[in-house]
Amino acid sequence: MMTISYVVGRPNPLDFATNPGVSDDAEKIRHESDELKQSFARTISFGDRLSRTLEDLLKARHEYSEDNWDGYGARGIDKQSFENALRFALSLPSGIPAPNIDVMPSGKVAFIWSEGKRRVFSVIIGSRNELSYAGLYGVTKTYGIEYFNDGIPDTILNNINRVYS
Amino acid sequence: MALSNIVSPNESLGRYLTDKNYFSRMNKEVKFKAFMPPLDKCLSVYRIDGLQLDEIWDIGQNMVVLAMPQPRKLYGVADIKAGIVEREKLEIDPDDVPPRHANIIGWPEDQAQQMSIAQGLAAEAILVLKE
Numbered sequence: 001m002m003t004i005s006y007v008v009g010r011p012n013p014l015d016f017a018t019n020p021g022v023s024d025d026a027e028k029i030r031h032e033s034d035e036l037k038q039s040f041a042r043t044i045s046f047g048d049r050l051s052r053t054l055e056d057l058l059k060a061r062h063e064y065s066e067d068n069w070d071g072y073g074a075r076g077i078d079k080q081s082f083e084n085a086l087r088f089a090l091s092l093p094s095g096i097p098a099p100n101i102d103v104m105p106s107g108k109v110a111f112i113w114s115e116g117k118r119r120v121f122s123v124i125i126g127s128r129n130e131l132s133y134a135g136l137y138g139v140t141k142t143y144g145i146e147y148f149n150d151g152i153p154d155t156i157l158n159n160i161n162r163v164y165s
Numbered sequence: 166m167a168l169s170n171i172v173s174p175n176e177s178l179g180r181y182l183t184d185k186n187y188f189s190r191m192n193k194e195v196k197f198k199a200f201m202p203p204l205d206k207c208l209s210v211y212r213i214d215g216l217q218l219d220e221i222w223d224i225g226q227n228m229v230v231l232a233m234p235q236p237r238k239l240y241g242v243a244d245i246k247a248g249i250v251e252r253e254k255l256e257i258d259p260d261d262v263p264p265r266h267a268n269i270i271g272w273p274e275d276q277a278q279q280m281s282i283a284q285g286l287a288a289e290a291i292l293v294l295k296e
Contacts, residue, residue, distance in 0.1 A: 070184045071233035117194045134281035143281035
């Protein structure tokens, strides 16, 4: 028999104290507890990334609400682009690193993943569900347009992964 | 001394940075957003070759920031060689209004292509911060 208890005050909530047993039941419980830990870890990681992204989107909406925010005639944040960006953020798979959120001079919201200035992929979220994307990987460039309907297109996900590969 | 009407490939062009998200202080790099063209597709730059830093900031303060309808902070300048701009199939129009001013023109209509060009320019640009 194995018992699992959470020790109050322990810094990592995933860190359970265990009392190892030897029976089949103990082995089953040990297996289930491992699964629970992994599931909990995924939930925490997904929640953190998503909440940070949503917070950044809200910050951007506030920061870029007015036209001419750069003095060069940039447009204030596009309402429809912002709403589509929220949907895009919620659709990102949990394994994707947190993007940087920005607003372009066109007023459209952009999601940016980068590992240095020569390894960057960005997506501008259009007001009609169009996703304008561009990537720079060393000297290799890619760009194009995809559409965001049922989910995030594979082209976008593959390019995000390419930044970190 | 008046500048030539022809911009040489080795000439430095300065894109003044008036938004804190145009650069990363931590990574010491210019972000591609600084090179995304405005709605009229004339990206404003100044010909800063041979100028001292205080002269570069004078232009930025007096010709760029103070000329803007709302007060802006001048964070720095992105220094890019004219040859790199031309390599991206863009053109430089040295209109000299005000003096030393030029526009980077010839941008494609497609936003994805604009972004790809802007990424290429940002990768080659040198960040010079004011403070």
